[in-house]
Amino acid sequence: MRFEITRPEDLGEPELARWRALQSTGPALGNPFLSPKFTLAVGRFRPDARVAVLSDGTGVVGFLPYERHALGLGRPIGAGLTDCQGLIGPPDLEFDVRALLRACRLSVWEFDHLLADQAAFAAYHAETRVEPVMDLRAGFAPYAEEARKRSPKTLKTVRYKERKLGREAGQVTYTFDERDPAELWRLMAWKSDQYRRTGRTDRFAVPWIVALVTHLHETGVGVLSVLRAGGRPVSAHLGLRAGPVMAGWFPAYDVEFGRYSPGMVGHLRMAEAAAGAGIGWIAMGRGGREYKDWLKNAEFAIAEGRAARVSAAAGLHWIREAPVRRARSAVLAHPALYAGADRVLRTYARLRTKGRAAGVQEATAGRAAVGKGNAA
Template sequence: MKITVVCPGELGEPEINRWREIQKASPALDNPFLSVDFTLAMGRLRDRVRVAVIEDGGTVTGFFPYERHAFGVGRPLGGFLVTCHGVIATPEFKMDARELLRACRLSVIDFDYLVAGQPTFSPYETDVRPAPVMDLGSGFDAYVEQIRAASPKNYKTVRYKERKLGREHGEVRFDWESADLGALHTLLRWKSDQYQRTGRVDRFAQPWIIRLVEEMHAARSDDFAGVLTMVYAGDTPVAGHFGLRTAQTLVGWFPAYDTAYAPYSPGIMHHLHLAEHAARSGLHQIDMGKGDREYKDWLKTGVLMVAEARVARPSPTTAVQWAGRVPLSRLRTAVVDDPRLFKAADRLLKAYGQAKSRLRPRFRSHQSTRTR
């Protein structure tokens, strides 16, 4: 087996085409964060991005995109920014994960959103749990019947609030695959405010992430595209979402809404419209990502399994990294698994975020960074 490590921009057309061929052949890899297009975009914006091209008998059998940080510490491509990691390889592919790390000049790598059950990494999985999906394989009407049957009161309430929003603020309309860059920045501003209000890390405090989202918004092909969707009341945007899709799967990434319209439940309303238009466009599922949120529990009609894993080779770096990360990771898992602890932690984060947001500048990018 031969492993060659390259920067994404060094991949040739044969490798790019082979990547797409491998991904299309495996349903488990049907996620835009595993697409070569996403890796190429990350490579243009981050000089730490590398790809291990894996050959067996002269045939490329897999690709492993990753980031190499100081002292040989590896991170999955995109790290906490994305919700799917793994090796893009043929179903029968398997190799020793530590040998893969050696070839990549990595001492250790941690995964929070690993495709579960990959033969190379499955021996190192420490936690496997379901990620909710909206299954649209039988069409939107069949999907709605499932969620309505599971919780008729919730469905009735959301539709009532939508009609009320229309009466009080203007006709409700939905924009699918919007090309409006101004609408995109409105959504990012809402999301930035949400991060700060709730005490989370504000992704959009980093300019390269804004540039990445803009590049993804401009991406358009049958197998990979950015999808911006917005709900309007009259001419006023009230809720939206930006995500990525393959030919069959849309992955949730940045949902947000204008808090002035919170009494109308615009986020849930938006997701129902999103599901309807996604189904009409031929998509089979919406992956909402791992995480316990009430709206996900209500909207889901299926699950995908996602794993946490840690692969390490003996080294001083590994020991230091373990001390800094693993105990915190275990604490986080314990909090997430206990509803009482999770609610208490969430309240604490929100209180912290509200206090801190008064001191921090808001997201102010109203013009495309591509024009600066």
């Protein structure tokens, strides 16, 4: 096996065509996070983005997009934003992983959403889980009937809330592929508020992520869907599309309309519109959210772990990251632990918000007192 390392933008059309052909062999491998368009987009904003091109006597047999950070630490392309990672190639492709790392000048390659069926990396798995999927290949009507059978009460409740939203806020409409950039900015503002409200890191406070998301929407890889009531946006979702496969990415809603469950209404509308647009597979990403358990009717396995060469840098990375990975895996694997961690984060966010508000009030009072003293 030969390994050639290149920047994403230096790939030629023959390589990109081969990449797309390899992706077309199955819906999991066809995930938009594994598409050449996503790698090319990340490469515009991440100078450490690289692609390893794997070749044998027959030609190019695989691609591994990655990022190389300090001390030879490797991560999947767009790490921290992706719900699907791995080699674009046949699952049973065999090669020397450590030789690949050496060619990439990596001490460690860590992953947390790796396609678990990729045999070459199986020995490096620390944890395996499943990612939920909305399988729409039979059409929306059969999917909706499955959902009704799984939980008649849930589907009935969502439909009731949609009708109630229409009665109380105005006619409900849905746009599957909204091109207005103002609606994208609205989604990012909603999502930032959600991150702060729940104690999570605000991804949209990071300039390169905002630039990447904007670029993906502008180029049509990002599909922005908007649910409206009386002409007013009440929920939105930005996903990525690669042909018949979509990856869920950033859902958000206006908290003023929370009692109508606009996110759930929007997801059902999205499934119907996606099926009509030729999309048969929507990967929703891992996470302990109950709504995904209800929406899913399929799943695929993903893995978390690290491949490493023997080096001081790899040893330091293991000492630093292994305890964190074990703790995170334990929380994700147990709903009760996840719910408890979520409550802690929300409490922390409320206390932090109150502290900031108190600080602002104190500073304002101080400025006012100074102003009065100066006036006297």
